[in-house]
Amino acid sequence: MNRQDCFRELLGIKVLEVKEGYSRVSLKVAREHTNFLGATHGGAIFTLADCAFAEAVNFGDTRAMAVQVSINFLRPSSEGDVLMAEASKVSEGKTFALYNITISREGKLVALFSGLAYKLPAEK
Amino acid sequence: MNRQDCFRELLGIKVLEVKEGYSRVSLKVAREHTNFLGATHGGAIFTLADCAFAEAVNFGDTRAMAVQVSINFLRPSSEGDVLMAEASKVSEGKTFALYNITISREGKLVALFSGLAYKLPAEK
Amino acid sequence: MNRQDCFRELLGIKVLEVKEGYSRVSLKVAREHTNFLGATHGGAIFTLADCAFAEAVNFGDTRAMAVQVSINFLRPSSEGDVLMAEASKVSEGKTFALYNITISREGKLVALFSGLAYKLPAEK
Amino acid sequence: MNRQDCFRELLGIKVLEVKEGYSRVSLKVAREHTNFLGATHGGAIFTLADCAFAEAVNFGDTRAMAVQVSINFLRPSSEGDVLMAEASKVSEGKTFALYNITISREGKLVALFSGLAYKLPAEK
Numbered sequence: 001m002n003r004q005d006c007f008r009e010l011l012g013i014k015v016l017e018v019k020e021g022y023s024r025v026s027l028k029v030a031r032e033h034t035n036f037l038g039a040t041h042g043g044a045i046f047t048l049a050d051c052a053f054a055e056a057v058n059f060g061d062t063r064a065m066a067v068q069v070s071i072n073f074l075r076p077s078s079e080g081d082v083l084m085a086e087a088s089k090v091s092e093g094k095t096f097a098l099y100n101i102t103i104s105r106e107g108k109l110v111a112l113f114s115g116l117a118y119k120l121p122a123e124k
Numbered sequence: 125m126n127r128q129d130c131f132r133e134l135l136g137i138k139v140l141e142v143k144e145g146y147s148r149v150s151l152k153v154a155r156e157h158t159n160f161l162g163a164t165h166g167g168a169i170f171t172l173a174d175c176a177f178a179e180a181v182n183f184g185d186t187r188a189m190a191v192q193v194s195i196n197f198l199r200p201s202s203e204g205d206v207l208m209a210e211a212s213k214v215s216e217g218k219t220f221a222l223y224n225i226t227i228s229r230e231g232k233l234v235a236l237f238s239g240l241a242y243k244l245p246a247e248k
Numbered sequence: 249m250n251r252q253d254c255f256r257e258l259l260g261i262k263v264l265e266v267k268e269g270y271s272r273v274s275l276k277v278a279r280e281h282t283n284f285l286g287a288t289h290g291g292a293i294f295t296l297a298d299c300a301f302a303e304a305v306n307f308g309d310t311r312a313m314a315v316q317v318s319i320n321f322l323r324p325s326s327e328g329d330v331l332m333a334e335a336s337k338v339s340e341g342k343t344f345a346l347y348n349i350t351i352s353r354e355g356k357l358v359a360l361f362s363g364l365a366y367k368l369p370a371e372k
Numbered sequence: 373m374n375r376q377d378c379f380r381e382l383l384g385i386k387v388l389e390v391k392e393g394y395s396r397v398s399l400k401v402a403r404e405h406t407n408f409l410g411a412t413h414g415g416a417i418f419t420l421a422d423c424a425f426a427e428a429v430n431f432g433d434t435r436a437m438a439v440q441v442s443i444n445f446l447r448p449s450s451e452g453d454v455l456m457a458e459a460s461k462v463s464e465g466k467t468f469a470l471y472n473i474t475i476s477r478e479g480k481l482v483a484l485f486s487g488l489a490y491k492l493p494a495e496k
Contacts, residue, residue, distance in 0.1 A: 006158050008165070032133075043175070050165070067197055068195070071194075095366070116315065192488050215357050317443050318441070
């Protein structure tokens with residue numbers, strides 16, 4: 001991964017921890033992350049979780065891409081909140097990896113993201 | 125909607141058309157929307173579709189919030205591409221509205237977003 | 249496909265039409281398909297749609313298996329109703345095929361099923 | 373719940389345990405549950421998980437209905453296997469309840485089901 005993750009930088013998402021099958025990232029919600037109702041935009045919450053997913057699933061030599069994601073929005077959040085996304089591997093085979101990512105604020109669940117990644121065949 | 129959609133502005137998403145049960149928005153992919161592979165970040169694609177969804181589902185006096193979204197990523201896109209998201213109502217009742225949002229580039233499908241919104245009871 | 253689809257036969261699902269990228273199947277809801285509320289069981293509705301999906305995606309020489317499905321339940325149905333499931337291809341590449349399946353009763357949408365299939369490499 | 377769950381009985385699904393926020397059900401896969409490939413039909417796996425979901429979410433006086441489900445199929449299973457589905461509450465508010473249901477065979481994950489239920493207003 002010699003390239004920058006520019007979109008992650010645009011949002012100000014911080015990578016806190018990455019290890020095999022796991023990662024943890026965070027975002028301090030600013031006004032620029034909010035929607036017309038003043039709540040955190042669904043796209044910012046999705047992006048936070050997607051960054052956790054990408055870090056965990058691409059750990060080491062694996063290269064994988066998201067093919068399908070389901071996300072449930074459970075609680076609103078707003079400017080000033082610190083959101084934490086934590087990715088945990090549910091299952092991994094030769095071809096697919098499935099991760100659950102929880103997005104929470106002070107330990108309370110804000111959203112739940114379930115992502116399926118397709119593992120790219122290794123380049124020779 | 126007297127507040128700004130700040131996150132939409134941060135990304136540079138343009139609202140092209142909104143009417144009952146329908147909307148169309150677009151994004152010109154810049155370097156800031158890309159991930160470490162140089163492709164459009166999944167979070168940027170989701171956000172584009174989510175903006176189309178929000179515009180269509182909140183048209184007129186209705187206030188609704190996304191409770192669940194499923195998204196399939198079908199084709200990569202990258203810097204310089206113009207992505208179009210088009211939201212179409214699938215079903216609407218008293219309590220829920222279901223929308224399909226297609227994200228495409230030059231008529232080719234890049235992603236498919238299916239969003240379920242819960243309609244908030246009207247304020248008195 | 250020299251084997252029987254035993255589960256489809258147990259339910260009494262009829263295959264009405266199959267062609268490239270498309271299929272149509274039906275079920276007459278009997279008491280045995282209902283849940284404790286007297287409505288058609290979600291599992292019966294899913295199965296009907298899954299049969300349409302399997303027929304369409306395995307048309308010709310392709311062998312594919314469902315890896316992820318999202319289903320929205322929109323309207324109840326009950327004993328005596330005739331449910332129709334119609335599968336239409338949304339997108340197909342070398343590795344994946346995405347289908348939308350509508351489940352309807354007298355033209356009204358009962359449920360919407362979105363299925364992602366992984367295409368098995370051809371046996372030699 | 374004075375009515376029978378006829379579809380559950382048709383399949384031979386057994387309810388093993390139900391308590392607040394949790395349930396466990398099982399199915400011994402017979403030939404009648406298989407598809408044309410000889411594997412357990414996706415519809416039978418979904419139904420097993422949906423029964424666990426329904427038992428847990430309707431525990432006590434609550435009446436709720438599934439509005440959206442996402443399911444990932446991870447491993448095949450076949451005739452003779454005993455499948456166990458275990459439902460656990462992820463989140464519950466006034467209006468919605470979200471459950472994860474794991475489907476496993478001898479402790480190995482066969483499928484993962486994530487279900488969103490809408491809680492019906494109490495009758496007076």
